[in-house]
Amino acid sequence: MxxxxxxxxxxxxxxxxxxxxxxxxxxxxxxxxxxxxxxxxxxxxxxxxxxxxxxxxxxxxxxxxxxxxxxxxxxxxxLGTPKELTPLQQAFMESHGLQCGFCTPGMVFAGQALLDRVPNPTEEQVREALHGNLCRCTGYQNIVNAVLLAASRGIQAAGASGDSKEGL
CATH class of the missing domain: 3.10.20.30 (Beta-grasp domain)
Known part of the structure; x- marks a missing residue:
């Protein structure tokens, strides 16, 4: 080829x-x-x-x-650096939403996309936004908590936009 x-x-x-x-x-x-x-x-x-x-x-x-x-x-x-995390990354760390870390990049992007669209989401909205992301080592609660914590702090814009693009 x-x-x-x-x-x-x-x-x-x-x-x-x-x-x-x-x-x-x-x-x-x-x-x-x-x-x-x-x-x-x-x-x-x-x-x-x-x-x-x-x-x-x-x-x-x-x-x-x-x-x-x-x-x-x-x-x-x-998004951030080890010394300067984005607000949502900081919330993931504080809420122990990292677990093994394999799903974390996708969860952070999905969570940020939600916060850009819905600055103060409900737990149900967070769970729905994370629905397309699999975590193999947790029950998702700490990940949900991280997004809710970021929302409670008024964190919306870390430079992400909420729309989804599949296949361009």
Whole structure:
């Protein structure tokens, strides 16, 4: 298969690579950027691969990397730093919503997308917003608590937008 050169702005930095046209964005990110975006299923079932594309939440396993060319992609590495967490990341830490950490990037993006749309959600709204994200090691309560804690502090905008983009 002929390789194609793509350039994608990831966390504000252009990343150029030669890839097969069939390569998924999630694999591009892990192979060329960092390992914060997780691969849980490659079938749009688990939400571990959530990122933002042009400010909208998207499952990166549903997007070909070539489709992301010319778009701005934000991964979990682009949200905060270990020394300066985003408010929602801080709430996850304080509420022990991290567990093993595998689902955390997707949960943070899903939670932030909700808070951008609904600044003061109910527990039911939080659970519905997290519905497409699987956590294999918890009953979700601490994750729900983290989103509710962030909401109670009036945390809305960490730069995310609430819409969902699948397959661009």
């Amino acid at each position: 002929k390789l194609q050169t793509v350039t994608i702005a990831v966390n504000g930095t252009p990343v150029t690579a030669e890839i097969e046209p069939r390569e998924l964005l999630v694999h591009f990110l892990r192979d060329h950027v960092g390992t914060g975006t997780h691969i849980g299923c490659d079938t749009s079932q688990c939400g571990a691969c959530l990122v933002r594309i042009d400010g909208e939440t998207a499952k990166s396993c549903t997007v070909l990397a070539v489709q992301a060319q010319g778009h701005d992609v934000t991964t979990i590495e682009g």
